Amino acid sequence: MVKCLLTGGSGFIASHVLACLIRRGYTVVTTVRSNVKGSKVLLPYESLPAGTLSFSVVDDISQEGAFNKTIEENPDIEYVIHTASPFHNNISDPIKDLLNPAVNGTRGILEAIKLYGKLVKRVVITSSFAAIVNTGSHPFIYDEKSWNPVTWEEAINDHSLTYRGSKTFAEREAWKFLELEQPDYDLVVMNPPLVYGPVMPHIHALESLNTSNQRVRDIVQGKCVEGAIPPTGTFLWTDVRDLALAHVRAIEVPEAGNSRYLITAGHYSNRQIVEAIRKTHPDLLPSLPINPVDDFPPDVYGYDNSKARDILGIKFRTLEESISDTVESFKQIGVLN
Incomplete structure (x- = not known):
């Protein structure tokens, strides 16, 4: 081996x-x-x-x-x-x-x-x-x-x-x-x-989430209900x-x-994360912000991930699948308790 x-x-x-x-x-x-x-x-x-x-x-x-x-x-x-x-x-x-x-x-x-x-x-x-x-x-x-x-x-x-x-x-x-x-x-x-993506429950606890997944945690814990969702910042994931x-x-x-x-599945925004959770986990609707502003710019920069696809053979997951699986993994480490 x-x-x-x-x-x-x-x-x-x-x-x-x-x-x-x-x-x-x-x-x-x-x-x-x-x-x-x-x-x-x-x-x-x-x-x-x-x-x-x-x-x-x-x-x-x-x-x-x-x-x-x-x-x-x-x-x-x-x-x-x-x-x-x-x-x-x-x-x-x-x-x-x-x-x-x-x-x-x-x-x-x-x-x-x-x-x-x-x-x-x-x-x-x-x-x-x-x-x-x-x-x-x-x-x-x-x-x-x-x-x-x-x-x-x-x-x-x-x-x-x-x-x-x-x-x-x-x-x-x-x-x-x-x-x-x-x-x-x-x-x-x-x-x-x-x-983004699911955490390994045997390693990662609530307090040790990576920076990206902390955004998802804050959304599902209702921390964005009263105010606006934070700026997306980088529009690739x-x-x-x-x-x-x-x-x-x-x-x-x-x-x-x-x-x-350049390993990227493409564009996204924090608003799209909210919508992915809304669609895949309707039980979390009370925790989600209502009609949050989407800061995705119409003139956003492009990207070329063809090397990752053509040479490494990567077929990228959708944002909806990734965020849904992330939320499911959160249940195992007590994020939704």
């Missing part, structure tokens, strides 16, 4: 990537921040044959050599899927808390693979639409050639740009490493926008299960290498 290293295994996206890898017959070692998180990750897979799934604790991915031990102890790894990102609840110093850890963490795992991962053929990194979007001047169509023009100075001085800067600089560091170091592996980068499959297909399709992939 082919062995894959999956970083950040307790994360929202990674938990679905792991499920996809296991379904498709891979042996997996995943990194987590603690033994407690590792035990939760293993919980639904206890019946798997011994050695199919294991975890390694990496408590701070931004530390120098953070992944060295994990990769050195698993010399048979052939693929790496790097979803982990620096974790900080409060950002007081943009450089120290987010920008440097993002860049250093990306460079660190690539260096560790070059040093110890002698069998690794391909590395897949989870970046973001944040590394693509140009909020100051949207192009007519976004695709993989689009890059966020944010500068280091802007990311430091404008905290609304710090996260986007961290994703942009980290991804640029990965491509720079590939060009300068010429490792024996190639690189694939995923650039998803907002990610994807389902976490499609994104997970894209990660795995990226290690399976030879011609997928050395490319970025």
Whole structure:
């Protein structure tokens, strides 16, 4: 069986990537921040044959050599899927808390693979639409050639740009490493926008929902009944299960290498989320805002997801299916209690 290293295994996206890898017959070692998180990750897979799934604790991915031990102890790894990102609840110093850890963490795992991962053929990194979007001047169509023009100075001085800067600089560091170091592996980068979809009840609790799903939570809990729904912000989305499959297909399709992939199902707005819930879960009508304003702009930017469809073979779910399944999963973690 082919062995894959999956970083950040307790994360929202990674938990679905792991499920996809296991379904498709891979042996997996995943990194987590603690033994407690590792035990939760293993919980639904206890019946798997011994050695199919294991975890390694990496408590701070931004530390120098953070992944060295994990990769050195698993010399048979052939693929790496790097979803982990620096974790900080409060950002007081943009450089120290987010920008440097993002860049250093990306460079660190690539260096560790070059040093110890002698069998690794391909590395897949989870970046973001944040590394693509140009909020100051949207192009007519976004695709993989689009890059966020944010500068280091802007990311430091404008905290609304710090996260986007961290994703942009980290991804640029990965491509720079590939060009300068010429490792024996190639690189694939995923650039998803907002990610919706069901949570894994064995891992995710109400307080640990990803940012996108927090919107759905607030709507179904009636927090938007009295006031307007919040601005949509980014008008592109994807389902976490499609994104997970894209990660795995990226290690399976030879011609997928050395490319970025805009993983999006298309346009949406928060109003459309409300309507999807209204249609699929009429029992929640009392909690939903009545006739909320739709902020979807008539001149919204376009997108080109043809590479994801044609090369990776992704068939994207509808918003209605994604949101319906998200709400169903919320019932299992007490969101609707």
